Amino acid sequence: MESVGDDRDAVLHAVSSAVLAVTRHLSVREVLQVIVRSARRLLDARYAALGVPDDQGAFAEFVAEGISDEQWDAIGPMPRQHGMLGAMLREGAPVRLADIRKDHRFEYWPRAHPVLKDFLGVPILDGDAVLGIIFLSNKRSPGGFTEADQDLLTMFAAHAAIALTNARLYERGRELALVEERTRMARELHDAVTQKLFSLRLTAQAASSLVRRDPDRALHELERVERLAGEALAELRAVIVELRPAELDRHGLAETLRKHVRLLDRLHPASFTFEERPVCELDPATEVAVLRVAQEALHNASRHARAVGVAVRLGCEGGRVVLEVRDDGTGFDVAAAAGRGLGIASMEDRAHALGGSVLVSSAPGEGTLVRMEVPV
Template identity: 75%
Template sequence: MTTEPAIPGDVPGGEQLDAVLQAVSSAVLAVTRHLSVREVLQVIVRSARALLGARYAALGVPDDDGAFAEFVAEGVSDKQWEAIGPLPRQHGMLAAMLKDASPVRLPDIREDSRFEWWPSAHPVLKDFIGVPIRDGDLVLGIIFLADKRTPGGFTSQDEDLLTLFAAHAAIALTNARLYERSRELTVVEERTRMARELHDAVTQKLFSLRLTAQAASSLVRADPERAAAEIGRVQRLAGEALTELRAAIVELRPAELGRHGLAETLRKHVAVLDRLHPVAITFASRALGDLPPEAEMTVLRVAQEALHNALRHADASSIEVCLEVEGRRVQLDVRDDGRGFPDGAPASRGLGLVSMRDRAESVGGTLTVTSEPGEGTFVRLEVPT
């Protein structure tokens, strides 16, 4: 649980400096306790909002195209976000700060020449402050705050305080990115090790299996008794190879599942695909709680396969991924607006769909695939928890 820092403006007189230092210290410690980049972004926003006593706070992370790769906010509910619409790209004050990346403090953002408009569902903001999070000359993100709870709007002291906090937050955010990068390298090294083990163990077993089968085939007529013995050995070797393959598959369980759980792992996977493909891919999830490892693995693999199919075959403009728990079952939905299946029988087509159904059945789950020509495809996986 994160402890929010005290609001300096609530502390009178000579105690104010101590309150400021304590607030910054509490906020920075809250940030550095988290290793996931997404978690760090969320805690930075939450801490900055509490630090300056603002009603609204947001943090945008720039991409390579002059827009936002990620955008997190506090003070706006999920329902409000849905009504507001897509992630901010290049617009108004946010676009101006992306280009300039200098601190901005305004008594009323609506009266500034850089202000353009908000979506109809967007909350009406008045006093505004924005400060970049820098690592040297590199802008890691921009913190935006609006509507200070105490009268008078944001002060120059607030700007100094937020700038100080941003400098410390930059360290935490940089550390989180380095940690995630090192974890990715660790995963690559682990997969390389597993490939070597598969080659050494399973490949040799399959080679022996092939030789034994050839021997049994040559003995069927000349020596049926020996042929039967060789066939028995084939069965034993096949069983051993299957056992080793299953063990290898278990070990290949993504490390992210163990560290961050299914929802965060799948969110990151979707975010990567969204950046790599022109298709708009979105992800939504509710709290899942603890899930059995087998269920997590199945849901992740089916989601990856469904996304792969949609990106490769659907010719879609958007793909939606939703993950939630309904009763005692975890439910995964993957929906695209692509071309659909022309023959109306999607469940029978392709090894990918067969593989997804086999995965679902292996953990007592069900897979439903529906599609109509020109109406896209809908994949639903339900797995008992």
């Protein structure tokens, strides 16, 4: 009996540590996974899940325990806010059932979905606002879920609420920090480059006026133009090196991309999804290049494609990091797109600088695929 209590204390300590980890800028998704995993273990359930709704009738976050990757692939897209999940989000009250299938709020599951029977779910609350839901199903020990189980799961929900609230506060602070950083970079760009460009322009004008009456002096001025241009380029590159997004240091490439895709999904009518396969360990320059190419491709898709769906995939294949951004939009003639400001040349330059490549495949009416490959 003492070992059970010790085990419970250990799990609760792990959950508390996970919540506090948000304040150290760790991924909120990882924290939610710790909470769900601990709730499933402590309450002896076969399945556990936690969902945070978005404004589009789906879930911005949905983490689950007890279901393999192969089962997820067979189940299909992320669940929508319907049936019992939708009812819990609307009602904001705990639900404890001997058989969820017999409740009037139950609707259906996808064909590959595991069969759930006894069910316990509680809302994740911030005051009266429902931030999400956490639920368990198929208790392993006989008798189903008890009132004590409900009290304990309510405590887990409170931890999840703290994690989500802290994460949102952190995101707001990060946005303010980003504005301050952009202001600082604008000042540095002005101080470092503008003077050189002004001198460059004056020198070029002087060379132009001397070409006919004093060719030798004009040549000297043109040499100065070349030197000033090189200095300006060096200054600009030095500033750009500092533009490595802070998110990469805090969250890594995959989580930074996931957050960016999630934001686009909320801002645009199209559906934006992110799929992460096993990713190689990358050096900082490669992370920045992959992120910038992804952002450029996503910008094009959201602005020009008129797509219904945009899918981002990041993974590692044969010692190469692979990024794919695919949309089902209007497509375009790649050969004729050089002057359309789609950033294809800059994407190619970023990949080539690292010994990699970018392939843009598209045709009118057939959508677009941007595929980047870079050696690890």
